[in-house]
Amino acid sequence: MRELLPHLARHWEAGEPTALATVVQTWHSAPQQPGAALLVGPDGVYGSVSGGCVEGAVYELAQDVLTDGIPQLARYGVTDNEAFDVGLTCGGVLDVFVERIDAGTFPSLTSVVGSVHSLEPIAIATVIRHPEPDRIGQRLVLDSSSTLGSLGSSRTDRAVTEDGRGLLAHGRSSVLHYGPDGERLGAGMDVFLRSFAPPPRMIVVGAIDFAAAAARMGKFLGYRVTVCDARPLFATQARFPDADDVVVDWPHRYIAAERDAGRVDYRTVLIVLTHDEKFDTPLLRMVLGDDWGDHRPAYIGAMGSRRTHHKRVANLREAGLGSHEITRLRSPIGLNLGSRTPEETAVSIAAEIIAAQCGGDGQSLSSTTGSIHPTQT
Structure with a gap:
C-alpha cells in the first residue's frame, strides 16, 4: 500500500476519484497479506491484491464503487460459487474491501501521506462491516x-484508538471486531486497521563490495539501509549509492546509540561483513548478550569462512558469552546457494533473512508438499 500513496495523492489533489481495494483478511494459502492493495484510477491500475488471481473481478467491482460510491466487502477463493471464474488458483481465501477515495470521502489523506513521507507511524481505521450501511x-x-475523523460514535472511536495504537506500535494491520457501538465483547462491526510504520532497518557493518550488493538487495526488499564502518576512506555515499545512510563510526558505538534512541527494534536486521575481530567482537558481544533487552535485531548474521567462524566463536566465549547467546548468531551468514559474487551472496543473505522471518x-x-504460503487462520 505504501507504494500506492503517491498515485493516490496525485489523483486526490487533481480532484479525480479513485477506487482502493484492500485485502483485509486471508485464510489458508492466500498469496497476499492483509494490507495489500490495488488502486483503480483514471490512468490505469496499480498494485495487486492476489498476484493476478482475482484482479479482474476486483477491477469490475471497483468500477461499480466508483460509479455509486457505495463501499463493498467481497470474498474471493475456493469457497465462492464463482470459484472457477475468479477463485484463487492457489487455494486461498481472501476478503477485499473496495472504497471510493476522493476529497469528500477521505479529507485527511494529506495528513497520512505527510506522516508516511516523514517516517512517522500512522494508522487508518475503516469500518468494513456494520448493520447500518451508512457506517x-x-x-x-x-x-x-x-x-x-470518526467511526460514527465516541465509544467506537475510543475503543478503536486504544486497540489501534497497540497494533501501530508493532506495525501490524488487522481486522478488529466490536459490537455496533464499539462494545468490546459484542459483534456486528468489523474495523480494518491499516498501520503505516516506518520501514524496517537493515544495518550493514563493513564498507566492502559485498556491503554495496547487500544495500541494493535491502532497498529492493523495502528496508531503510544504513552502512556503518569506522574507516572514513571506505564509508562514503559515493561507494554506497543505494544506502539511505552511510555512517563513519565504530559499529558497536553506533549500534548502542541507535538502540538507546529507539531506532533499533525487533524488525531490524544486522549484517556484519567486516570479518575483523576488532570490529566484530565488541559489536556481537553487545547485541548477542542477554542484557541487550527487547530491542535485539530480528536477524544477526556475520560473514566469514568456517575458520573465521570458529575463531569468532572463540573470541565471543572469551568475551563472556555462553552457548545459548552465541546460537543467536547466523554464521557463516546466508543460505547454502553456492554463491560466489557479491550479488549472489546478497541473495543468499536475503534468502536467509526471509526464511528466518517467515518460518x-x-x-x-x-521437493516439498503442502502449503506454499504461510497458513492464515
Whole structure:
C-alpha cells in the first residue's frame, strides 16, 4: 500500500476519484497479506491484491464503487460459487474491501501521506462491516497522540484508538471486531486497521563490495539501509549509492546509540561483513548478550569462512558469552546457494533473512508438499 500513496495523492489533489481495494483478511494459502492493495484510477491500475488471481473481478467491482460510491466487502477463493471464474488458483481465501477515495470521502489523506513521507507511524481505521450501511466506510486516522475523523460514535472511536495504537506500535494491520457501538465483547462491526510504520532497518557493518550488493538487495526488499564502518576512506555515499545512510563510526558505538534512541527494534536486521575481530567482537558481544533487552535485531548474521567462524566463536566465549547467546548468531551468514559474487551472496543473505522471518526452511519447493504460503487462520 505504501507504494500506492503517491498515485493516490496525485489523483486526490487533481480532484479525480479513485477506487482502493484492500485485502483485509486471508485464510489458508492466500498469496497476499492483509494490507495489500490495488488502486483503480483514471490512468490505469496499480498494485495487486492476489498476484493476478482475482484482479479482474476486483477491477469490475471497483468500477461499480466508483460509479455509486457505495463501499463493498467481497470474498474471493475456493469457497465462492464463482470459484472457477475468479477463485484463487492457489487455494486461498481472501476478503477485499473496495472504497471510493476522493476529497469528500477521505479529507485527511494529506495528513497520512505527510506522516508516511516523514517516517512517522500512522494508522487508518475503516469500518468494513456494520448493520447500518451508512457506517460502512467511515474512517479514523490515528497516531500515538492524536486522531482525525470518526467511526460514527465516541465509544467506537475510543475503543478503536486504544486497540489501534497497540497494533501501530508493532506495525501490524488487522481486522478488529466490536459490537455496533464499539462494545468490546459484542459483534456486528468489523474495523480494518491499516498501520503505516516506518520501514524496517537493515544495518550493514563493513564498507566492502559485498556491503554495496547487500544495500541494493535491502532497498529492493523495502528496508531503510544504513552502512556503518569506522574507516572514513571506505564509508562514503559515493561507494554506497543505494544506502539511505552511510555512517563513519565504530559499529558497536553506533549500534548502542541507535538502540538507546529507539531506532533499533525487533524488525531490524544486522549484517556484519567486516570479518575483523576488532570490529566484530565488541559489536556481537553487545547485541548477542542477554542484557541487550527487547530491542535485539530480528536477524544477526556475520560473514566469514568456517575458520573465521570458529575463531569468532572463540573470541565471543572469551568475551563472556555462553552457548545459548552465541546460537543467536547466523554464521557463516546466508543460505547454502553456492554463491560466489557479491550479488549472489546478497541473495543468499536475503534468502536467509526471509526464511528466518517467515518460518521457511530454505528447501526447493519442488521437493516439498503442502502449503506454499504461510497458513492464515
